[in-house]
Amino acid sequence: MTTRTSASPTRLAATLAPPREITVFERRRRAFWRRPMNRLSLGIVGLIVLLALLPVNWLRHDPTLVNLSLYLKPGFWAGNFEYPLGTDFLGRDLLDRLIFATRYTLTITLMAEGLSTLIGLVLGMMAGYYGHWVDTVISRLVDLQLAFPVILLAIAVVGLLGGSFLNLIIVLAITGWAGTTRVIRGTTMTIRNQDFIEAARAVGVKNTRILFGHILPNVVSSVVILSTFGLARILLTESALSFLGLGVTPPQATWGGMIGDGRNNLYEALWISAIPGTAITLTVLAFNFIGDGLRDAFDPFSSDQ
């Protein structure tokens, strides 16, 4: 699509004009912003973050309040605007519950991904930079982790230790670090062999300073892209665990747990599961689109440059 020539005079003028100096960041930002799907995805994620930040007492109903007289009431599609997304089997407002669950879902996902990225980044840089036995040990650990079925590991840990907010974050973080380590290790190895690292070492810069001052800035873009996809993956794993009843303890709730809540009433009230299910799907799609968009924007060989 880049080779198509346009007769539009303004565009012709733009191509003929001397290129204005723009920063690398600005070029990447523009490359990312050009795609409508990227803008839409960013909007969806922004909206979800806003919902998560909404104070609970701003909600119209108490998301944990049980009111059995409101058992399985359909929402706006049946003209019910007091409870626009309907109510669940305990008569709880699903819109407010969805918003309430957003903060747990998002907090767990973000913290687990943050932790997993941190572990993956540090181990990956160490393996790639130091090589030798450090690399061997870390790489074997990665192999070990990748051979472990994620859900089973999580089930084993949560099943044996019990589900709690913290356990869930740790387990999810453990499931994600290995992939990051592998990629960062490879990137670090290429950077390590470049002249500027050699020069830094020659003038006596300490290893830690080289790692965090010289190598880290060069792997940041990979980390950002990897962790965006990681968010999507962890959100999916978290929802599967919560669906199986291994998530946070009630009255705390996450989207996956809400789908599980609706399982016994699928016939009368499919919306209880369908609403959080749609929320998960949309959010994962948004994360994946942003990840793709970032990858294209960061790629110097991308077709749009």
Added chain:
Amino acid sequence: MSVYILRRLALAVLTVLGISLVTFGILHLTGDPARLILGELASEQALDAFRRENGLKDPLAIQYARFIGRAVRGDFGISLRYRVPVLQLFLERVPATLELGGAAFLIAVVFGIPIGVLSALRQNSRLDYLVRLLVLLGQAVPGFYLGILLIMLFGVQLHWFPTGGRGTLNHLVLPAFALSLGLMALLIRFTRSSVLDVLRQDYIRTARAKGLREPVVIAGHALRNALIPVSTILGLQVASLLSGAVVTETVFSWPGIGRFTVQAITARDFPIIQTTVLILSSIIVLANLIVDLLYASLDPRIKIS
């Protein structure tokens, strides 16, 4: 070649040992197994008797050696709930999971690879865009949510297939499809990019230049090379297929190992959880090993030292 096989075998054994250490450690290092198994309300005397009976007073290293020694002989302990050997319960449920996993694998390969090839050969066509959209969706929808939607549409609304349980071929259709979708999406994406990659190679240009007809170029030269990387991810996906089976079996009441494990967690039946995690992880390690060796023999360019 034989050195390579021996090294990979040694690594696989090491990985399985590592996994056994994790499953052993989760129960023994993070808490008091006697209290975990007997419950919070058990008396001090009962706990003490239980510890003496099960050798929980010995040093951890000895306990671990005993755990491994028994596991090698196929003795994984007695289920707390069923009061029969865990291995027997496990083996009774293996055929159901194999049936489901095998069917899902078959569906994913039979549809995924041809769709991926077609999508690559018609790059940027309407078909290609549709396929890419479906792939994105397929990777974003949680498997269990898709399962619920399939049950509601094809089971409850249309009455085409039963909503759960195992028996006839009809029972297999929905759960197998739900389980296969994630793998299928991955296969389509991977096949597509692999074929696109190969089509840009010089030897394809050579094949065309020497006047070979397009079907011969595609089938004889392009596909053979494009499918080598695809075959490797198939092996790696055994892990995610097994993980997915845990959730899918629960949604469709499929009497396999996955549902068995989830039920064991609810019942806090620790020997079962330990056993299923250990055996399934070992299967995954074995699958990865086989793929590595197959890969080496499929592609003569891979040098084995």
